[in-house]
Amino acid sequence: MTPTLQLARELIARPSVTPEDAGCLELLAARLAPLGFAHERLDSGEVCNLWSKRAPAPASSAQAAIKTIAFVGHTDVVPPGPLEHWSSPPFTPTERDGRLYGRGASDMKTSIAAFVVAVQEFLAATPEPQIAIALLLTSDEEGPSVEGTRVVVEQLRARGQAIDWCLVGEPTAVQQTGDMVKNGRRGTLSGRLTVRGVQGHIAYPQLAKNPIHQALPALAELAATRWDEGNAFFPPTSWQISNVHGGTGATNVIPGQVVVDFNFRFSTECTAEGLQQQVHAVLDRHGLDCELAWALGGQPFLTPAGTLVEAVRGAIHDETGLTAELSTTGGTSDGRFMAQICPQVVEVGPPNASIHKIDEHIRLADIEPLKNIYRRTLERLNAQAAA
Numbered sequence: 001m002t003p004t005l006q007l008a009r010e011l012i013a014r015p016s017v018t019p020e021d022a023g024c025l026e027l028l029a030a031r032l033a034p035l036g037f038a039h040e041r042l043d044s045g046e047v048c049n050l051w052s053k054r055a056p057a058p059a060s061s062a063q064a065a066i067k068t069i070a071f072v073g074h075t076d077v078v079p080p081g082p083l084e085h086w087s088s089p090p091f092t093p094t095e096r097d098g099r100l101y102g103r104g105a106s107d108m109k110t111s112i113a114a115f116v117v118a119v120q121e122f123l124a125a126t127p128e129p130q131i132a133i134a135l136l137l138t139s140d141e142e143g144p145s146v147e148g149t150r151v152v153v154e155q156l157r158a159r160g161q162a163i164d165w166c167l168v169g170e171p172t173a174v175q176q177t178g179d180m181v182k183n184g185r186r187g188t189l190s191g192r193l194t195v196r197g198v199q200g201h202i203a204y205p206q207l208a209k210n211p212i213h214q215a216l217p218a219l220a221e222l223a224a225t226r227w228d229e230g231n232a233f234f235p236p237t238s239w240q241i242s243n244v245h246g247g248t249g250a251t252n253v254i255p256g257q258v259v260v261d262f263n264f265r266f267s268t269e270c271t272a273e274g275l276q277q278q279v280h281a282v283l284d285r286h287g288l289d290c291e292l293a294w295a296l297g298g299q300p301f302l303t304p305a306g307t308l309v310e311a312v313r314g315a316i317h318d319e320t321g322l323t324a325e326l327s328t329t330g331g332t333s334d335g336r337f338m339a340q341i342c343p344q345v346v347e348v349g350p351p352n353a354s355i356h357k358i359d360e361h362i363r364l365a366d367i368e369p370l371k372n373i374y375r376r377t378l379e380r381l382n383a384q385a386a387a
Contacts (some may be wrong), residue, residue, distance in 0.1 A: 003120070004371045005100070005364070007031070007113035009093040012102035017239075018076035021048035021139035025075060028052075028137065031116050033188060035123050037135075040299055042155055047140040048075075051156070051295070054123075056130040058257050060318055067385055068132040069378070070342065071115040072149065072334055074141030077104040085358045107355040110387075111169025111370065112137065115190040118374035122382075127214060130385040133371040134163070141334055145297075153341055162233040162344040165308045165381060167374070168335045171352035174326075177366040180314035182347035183309055184233055184302035184328040189264040189272050191279065192368045193292045199248075199256035208254040214248050215258055217284040222262075222279065234267030234328050235277070268300045272348070293362070297338035300327065301345060301382035307384065308344040314374035316348070319369050324348075348373065 014022035025048050031037045032052050042049040054065055057341050080090035088094040090103040096310050100110070119133055140148030155164070195215040200208025219241065225236035239262060246258035264275055276294060283290060303309060309326070316324045330352075334344045349372055354360045 004117045008110040011109035012093040015091045018143040025050045044147035044151045048381040050137045053134040059203045062371035071132040073112045076139040079118040101361045106171045111349045114371035121377040126252045149337045153337045163242045166338040166342040166345040168347040170347045171349040173351040178320040180325045186265040187300035188297035192293045193260040202252045211258045216248045311380040319372045
């Protein structure tokens, strides 16, 4: 059994359903401490956060010139769902048919194990690197994502901590580890629209005002709006209704209000402020008696071709022979927070087909290449720093 597989199994065995960490951070800190990493627990509320950093010896480089790469990941996992539907217990790592099964196998405990072993191997071969290495790990990514990486980023920014490159271990591949990496993500902006009417008996509509009927023309216009055309890196901005709440449960009552939840996934062609203004203009034009509450989940970010993208794609090609596709599709990640303090953020991890599902798994054949991609990335960045 390889060290990466062993560590992945140890992490999966800890039932760290968000926001629980279940001892994962202590396990990882113990593995990193002998390598010269200094640990800080930056816990917030119920959330466990670890910032761990190893800087080069002062004599190896001018302090101002030292660049830092941060590996970013989360130890929390989504709930397993009905246990009876799993082929094996979700927190009992199980190998069968060439796969490792367990909650977090793909998202993203194997990536974290690969981080740590890659760093161990890199430092064994390069005991005096020219770069600083850090790990930022949290137990609040699958949940609200309020007390995790976001909080740590705020503290790092306040102290002036510079991070030059960030590698997030989210599952990004489609068929095989290395076939796709994320060099950006769309922004997410949610709204809750409450349209007020007048409740009444459905047989006397002249005595009531149906807020659903009032809202429909505006909602139809919003659904038909082309917000932008996207660009070379992002698809067009999308507006989607996720929930509609209206009615009393009775079939003979016109409701007094309707509540509509919606979400934008927006590209760098838009701003959150601009989208809000456009929505309010539509609502005003339709004369709705309403209120609208907004929640900005994250700004879009993009890392164009450059040092980190080239290092990651080169590492992938050296390890697998693949030319990784760059993509900004999918949901949000903690990369959106890291992009606030780091100019180059890339996500690379195993295939994502089984994440959040019953019988989540990773192919055993994907584990060592993933670790080697992370190690090769370190080697490439260190070589450039030493040049």
